[in-house]
Amino acid sequence: MTFPPTPSQTVGPFYGYALPFPGGGDLATGGITVHGQVFDGAGAPVPDALLEFWQAGADGSLRGAPGSLRRDPVTGAVIGRHGADFTGFGRVSTDADGHWLLRTVAPGNGYISVCVFARGLLHHLFTRIYLRPGPFTDSIERGGTLLAVPESAGVYRWDLWLQGEKETVFLEFG
Amino acid sequence: MLTQDDIDREIAEWPEPPEPSGHPRRDYAPYRSSVLRHPKQALVAVKDPDAAELRGPVFGVTDVTALDADLTRQHAGEPLGERITVEGRITDRRGRPIRGQLVEIWQANASGRYPHQIDDHPAPHDPNFSGVGRCLTGEDGSYRFTTIKPGAYPWRNHHNAWRPAHIHFSVFGSAFTQRLVTQMYFPGDPLFPYDPVLRSVTDAAARERLIAAYDHTLSQPEWSLGYRWDIVLDGPAATWTES
Numbered sequence: 001m002t003f004p005p006t007p008s009q010t011v012g013p014f015y016g017y018a019l020p021f022p023g024g025g026d027l028a029t030g031g032i033t034v035h036g037q038v039f040d041g042a043g044a045p046v047p048d049a050l051l052e053f054w055q056a057g058a059d060g061s062l063r064g065a066p067g068s069l070r071r072d073p074v075t076g077a078v079i080g081r082h083g084a085d086f087t088g089f090g091r092v093s094t095d096a097d098g099h100w101l102l103r104t105v106a107p108g109n110g111y112i113s114v115c116v117f118a119r120g121l122l123h124h125l126f127t128r129i130y131l132r133p134g135p136f137t138d139s140i141e142r143g144g145t146l147l148a149v150p151e152s153a154g155v156y157r158w159d160l161w162l163q164g165e166k167e168t169v170f171l172e173f174g
Numbered sequence: 175m176l177t178q179d180d181i182d183r184e185i186a187e188w189p190e191p192p193e194p195s196g197h198p199r200r201d202y203a204p205y206r207s208s209v210l211r212h213p214k215q216a217l218v219a220v221k222d223p224d225a226a227e228l229r230g231p232v233f234g235v236t237d238v239t240a241l242d243a244d245l246t247r248q249h250a251g252e253p254l255g256e257r258i259t260v261e262g263r264i265t266d267r268r269g270r271p272i273r274g275q276l277v278e279i280w281q282a283n284a285s286g287r288y289p290h291q292i293d294d295h296p297a298p299h300d301p302n303f304s305g306v307g308r309c310l311t312g313e314d315g316s317y318r319f320t321t322i323k324p325g326a327y328p329w330r331n332h333h334n335a336w337r338p339a340h341i342h343f344s345v346f347g348s349a350f351t352q353r354l355v356t357q358m359y360f361p362g363d364p365l366f367p368y369d370p371v372l373r374s375v376t377d378a379a380a381r382e383r384l385i386a387a388y389d390h391t392l393s394q395p396e397w398s399l400g401y402r403w404d405i406v407l408d409g410p411a412a413t414w415t416e417s
Contacts, residue, residue, distance in 0.1 A: 001268070001269065002267045002268060003265065003267050003268075003269055003406045004195075004196055004267075004379075004380065004383065004406065005195055005196060005197070005267060005354075005383075005406045005407065005408035006354065006356055006383050006384065006405045006406050006407070006408075007195075007196045007197050007198060007356065007375045007380050007381075007383060007384060008197050008198060008354060008355065008356050009198070009342075009355070009356040009357040009371060009372075009374075009375075009384065010205075010207075010208075010355075010357075010371060011342070011344075011355045012342065012357075012371075013290075013292060014280065014282075014288040014290045014292075014293060014342075015280060015342065015344075016290060017280070017288075017289055017290060017304070017305075017306060018278060018279075018280030018305075018306045018342070018344075019278060019280070019344060040210040040211050041209075041210035041211070041214075042210050044210075046211070052353070054226060054227070054229075054230060054231055054350045055226065056226055062226055062229040063229075064229070064230070064231050064232045065232065066232050066233050066234030066235075066236060066237055067234065067236050067237065068231065068233070068237065069233070069236075069237040069238075069276075069308075070236040070237065071236060071237065071238070071239050073239065076239045076241060076242075087231065087232075088231060089231030107226075109224075109226060111226070113226050113227050113350055115350065115353050117355055118211055119207055119211075120205070120207030120208050120209075120210070120211035120212075121200060121208070121211050121212065122197075122198040122199070122200050122202055122205065122208055122212075122371075122374050123197050123198055123199075123200055124353060124355060125200075125213065126227065126350075126351075136222075140218050142215070162210070162211050162212065162213060163210060163211065163212060163213055163214055167213055167214065167215050168213075169215075169218050170213050170215075170217050170218070171217060171218050171219075171220050171227075172217040172218070172219050172220070173219075173220050173225065173227055173228070173351040173409060173410055174219060174221070174410065
């Protein structure tokens with residue numbers, strides 16, 4: 001027996017005091033930096049998008065670990081990952097210029113999974129950031145939109161286009 | 175000026191059939207903000223049984239505190255409004271409970287105001303209410319929050335647009351594919367027919383799944399009114415094998 005799913009609704013404009021957390025984009029130190037902007041179909045930066053990241057560790061492990069929102073038991077404040085475990089999860093909101101930034105390790109399986117939420121987006125979207133071309137990006141049309149562009153040592157640029165000529169490839173899982 | 179009548183007509187005459195899943199289509203013009211923010215290319219299907227998205231992030235006891243699930247106790251004083259509890263179970267489409275996963279909520283206060291700079295409509299803030307909650311699901315997939323019933327509020331989709339009272343929910347499944355952000359509504363709200371966000375779910379039966387049930391057995395004497403809202407997560411998950 002299967003049950004019909006609860007429908008999605010937009011994250012709206014007011015998630016900013018609830019979902020982003022301090023250090024949300026700092027998965028690891030000493031690894032790579034990936035950053036970029038989110039754009040709409042008119043080419044305007046999207047200042048109210050929320051990006052979530054899920055990835056394997058440097059060794060390819062997908063076990064993750066709890067503690068992305070580790071809390072101070074006294075004040076309740078988020079004090080961040082303790083750093084000994086790799087949680088594999090990150091969350092960042094875009095700034096007024098649609099920009100976001102992630103500090104992490106290069107995933108052992110080659111890609112970082114991305115889930116995109118935004119005001120105006122009624123149902124989230126999945127995509128991926130690849131650090132180099134591979135069988136998947138080579139096998140699909142517009143696969144280049146999934147490739148991060150090296151900018152300097154350890155720093156990659158990856159822009160996300162929700163719509164338009166440069167529209168990013170979005171994924172579905174059956 | 176774009177009127178409610180214009181939006182009502184667009185909703186009534188919306189030409190696309192509902193998605194079989196019941197999820198909203200991303201291109202739903204009565205919700206004007208969707209127009210430039212939905213992809214026009216088809217989604218690409220991933221068939222890889224080792225896809226990372228078939229697993230997902232995990233959370234634990236360090237990620238929440240005991241106070242997170244009671245939004246009425248997060249400040250020195252008590253918030254104004256109608257005290258409620260909201261509880262339910264989170265399962266996958268096969269009815270299996272989602273255990274130990276993170277549920278996050280956010281909402282307006284009883285006057286319909288969010289503590290956010292861009293919400294500038296003239297309703298009072300409540301210094302005793304932040305409107306943010308978190309909890310982990312139990313072994314049976316259950317969650318529970320104590321909060322205040324949020325107020326309806328105006329927005330600028332069209333002239334005289336009002337959102338029905340709702341609580342935003344963010345839920346993690348056992349796989350990243352099952353991720354869900356949605357909104358819970360309250361039964362009998364007179365604003366339902368006018369709201370293009372709710373009406374973006376064009377299947378009537380699917381819309382009902384966004385509306386909590388008042389449950390008198392969950393109400394507590396002299397204290398709070400109880401609502402039940404169960405959540406079913408879409409999407410496949412890997413069968414975990416020890417490696």
